[in-house]
Amino acid sequence: MTHPLPTIGAALLIDDLETLAPWLIDGQRDVEIQDFISPKRLDGDWQVQVERARTLLDGHTGRLGMHGPFMGFSIATPDPAIREAVKLRLRRGLDIAVALGATQMVVHSPYTTWSYNNLDKDAGARTRMIEYGHATMGDAVKQAEDHGITLVIENIEDKDPTDRLHLANSFNSDAVAVSIDTGHAHYAHGTTNAPPVDYFVTAAGDRLAHIHVQDADGYADRHWRPGMGTINWQAVFAAIAALPQSPHLVLELADNSQLRAGADWLITQGLAR
Template sequence: MNRLDRLGLAVMQPELDRHAEWLMHGARDIELQDLCESVELMDGEWSALARRQVALLQHHRGRIGVHAPFWNMHLDALDPQIRRVVQGRYLLGLDFTEAVGGQWLVVHSPFYFWGHLMVQHRRTLSQEIGLAQLTLEPVLARAAELGVTIVIENILDRDPAPLLALVASFGSPHVRVSVDTGHAHVGAQHGGLSAQGWLTQTAPLLGHVHVQDNDGSADEHLAPGEGTVHWPGVLRALRATTTDPALVLEVVPEHVDAAVRWIQALPAPTVIPEPTL
C-alpha cells in the first residue's frame, strides 16, 4: 500500500526556491519543469540551471524527475524530419535528467483524439504505436543506460486502453504510464473514465501521477479541493497502488501554496504495530 509519504511538487525555479527546504525535509518527489516551458532555455544555458538546481537540492534524499519539452512535439510523428526533431528534444530532456540526477522523464501521449467520434483509432492504433516506437527507440536506449523511466502522460485521452497498449508494446521497465488526474477529470465530462478509474485501470503499469484539480470544464491545474475531482476516491486509488509511482502536485504557480497546505493536511498514515512474540 502506498502511504503517499513522497507526495511532492512539480515546479519551475521560482517555486523550487520557495519550497526547496520543505521538499527536502520530507524527502518528497520533485519534478523540474523549466525545460518544457522555455524554448529559450532549451537552446540556451540549460546546463547552468541544472547546476543551480543540483546545488540547491544537494541534501535532497527524495526522487527527482523532469518534464520533457512538449509544445509541438508529436510522439507518433509520421514525417521522419519531424520525428528527428522530437527525438532531439526528448534526448535533451534526458541530458537534463542526467544532469540533475533524475529518475523519470515525462512525455505526452500521442492519442490526442481518442474517444472522439471522428477518430476512434480502430484502424490506426497499430500504426500509431509503431510510429511512437520509432520515435522513442534512441530515447529509450539512452534512458535505459541512465536508469531513467520514460512515463507517457494522458493528455486528451479518454480511454486508457491505447496508452496501456503503447506502454506494454515496449516490454521495458523503462516505459510506464503517467496519469494526470485533472486531464482525466475533464475527459470524464465527455464520456471518459474518472481520475479514480484511470488510476485503477493503469495500476499494473503506473509509474507517475500528476495530481491536480479543475471543475471539469478546462485543464486549470488547481490545488486539490478547488475543483470537483472526487479526492476521496483518488486517494484510495493512490494508496492502493503497488508500483510506487512518482507523485507530484502539478498546479499553476499561484496555487502552489494551497497545494502544499493540502499535502500537509492529509491524514497521517496508520502504522500497525508488529505483534509481540
C-alpha cells in the same frame, strides 16, 4: 491492511526552489523540474540551470524527475521529417535529465479525442500509431535504459485510459511507464465522457509510475490546488493506496505560490503527508 500515507511533492521551476527547497528537503518529497519544457531553455545554456537546481536541492535524497519537451509535436508523429526534430528534442531532454540526476522524464501521450473516435475506423490504424511511437521514441527509450531513467507517458486528451498503457507496454522495457494527470483525466471525464479519475489510476495499475496532482472542473485544464475543483480526491487516493507501488506524486499547479496550500489541504484531509 493499513497503507502508509503517500508523500506529496511538487512539480515546479528552479526559481521556486529558492523558497520551497527547504520544505522539499525536510520531507524528502518528490520533485519534478519543469524549466526544460521551454524551447528557450532547451536551446540555451541549460548546464547553468542544472547546476543551480542541483545546488538548491543539496541534501535532497527524495525522488527527482523532470518534465520533458512536448511543445508542438507528438511522440508518435507519422512525418519522418518532423520525427527527426522530435528525436533531437527527446535526446536533449534526456541529456538534461542525466545531468540533473533525474530518474524520470515526463512525455505527452499522442492519443487525442479524435483518436478515440477514429482509430478503429481504419484497418491497422492502432497498429500504425504504435509503430510511429516506436519510430519516434525508440532511440530515447534506449538512451533512457542506458541511464536508468523512466519515460512516463502522461494522459493529455486521452479518453480511453488504456491506450497509452498499450503504447508503453509495447516497448517491453522498464524504461517506459505511464503517468496520470488528474486534471487532464477529469477534463476528459467531464467533457468527453471518459471514466472518472480513479478509473485512470486503476487502469494503469502496476505500470503507473508518476502522477501530476491538480484539481479542475471537468471543463478545462485548470491546474487548481486540490479542494478548489470537483475531483473526488477520496476515490483517487483510495485507488492510489490499492497500487502495489508508490508512484512519484507531485502537485502541478498554475500558481506555484499555492503549492504549500495544496499540500496542506491534502494533508488536512488525511490523504497525504
